[in-house]
Amino acid sequence: MTQPHKLGYRYRELFAQLEQKRQGAFIPFVTIGDPNKEQSIEIIKTLIDNGADALxxxxxxxDPSADGLTIQRATSRALTANVNTDVCLDILATIRRYNADIPIGLLLYANIVFARGIDRFYQQVNAAGVDSVLIADVPMREAARFKQAAERHGIAPIFIAPPNASEHTLKQVAAQSVGYTYVLARAGVTGTNVEAEQCSSSLLSALAELSAAPPVLGFGISSPTQVQNAIASGARGAISGSAVVNIIADNLDNQQLMLSKLADFTKAMKQATDISAM
Incomplete structure (x- = not known):
């Protein structure tokens, strides 16, 4: 069994380094295998090369119930390209060989885990170089068996702090999340059509008082200004998904342009995490 202090060690090292640099973390999201295996690898490498602090x-x-249309379409493209969990594991291993230090997190659905068997799933993602797993459709009250298996196989369990969380929920999230805490900027599904609400200082203060893992703001983050606002509000980082995936979707016929635009977007979003410039 992996020792508890080793869980999420790449996240701890990252946040310590960023604190010294007076920076927050920029964390892009993409669907593995979108639009196909080969292009997906190049997309993820481009994100790393242009400033992504974690993935x-x-x-x-x-049936991605927590995702809006943009990421649903990304999932559809990947499935059409015959990307399954085995292909994803291969891509993950390739990315880990490409960069030994960047934290890699998965955000997925419980049926993917069940299909492999809980223990086997966590064992395999650990072997592929994954650091953390967040299961979008598993509430805290049902999370124990996933958390136990994750920790058994060296994977940090990540949990969500929603904007309307009760004190009891926040205490559970703070006690059980390792690596970082996923803080929802707003309720609903992923997407850029609804702007992220300013994260309430009270929620971040509550998480700090509970000694929660570093809070990272997600859902609706699509611009450098929103990244700046997230960091200024006390978040330690920001996650952007639909805005990244939109660049992929808009440039499917021109891979070089796609990668160029992804590079520019990543650089701009990372630059916005510079606390000293605020």
Missing amino acids: ELGIPYS
């Missing part, structure tokens, strides 16, 4: 990656699933 949040999705495994394609036929």
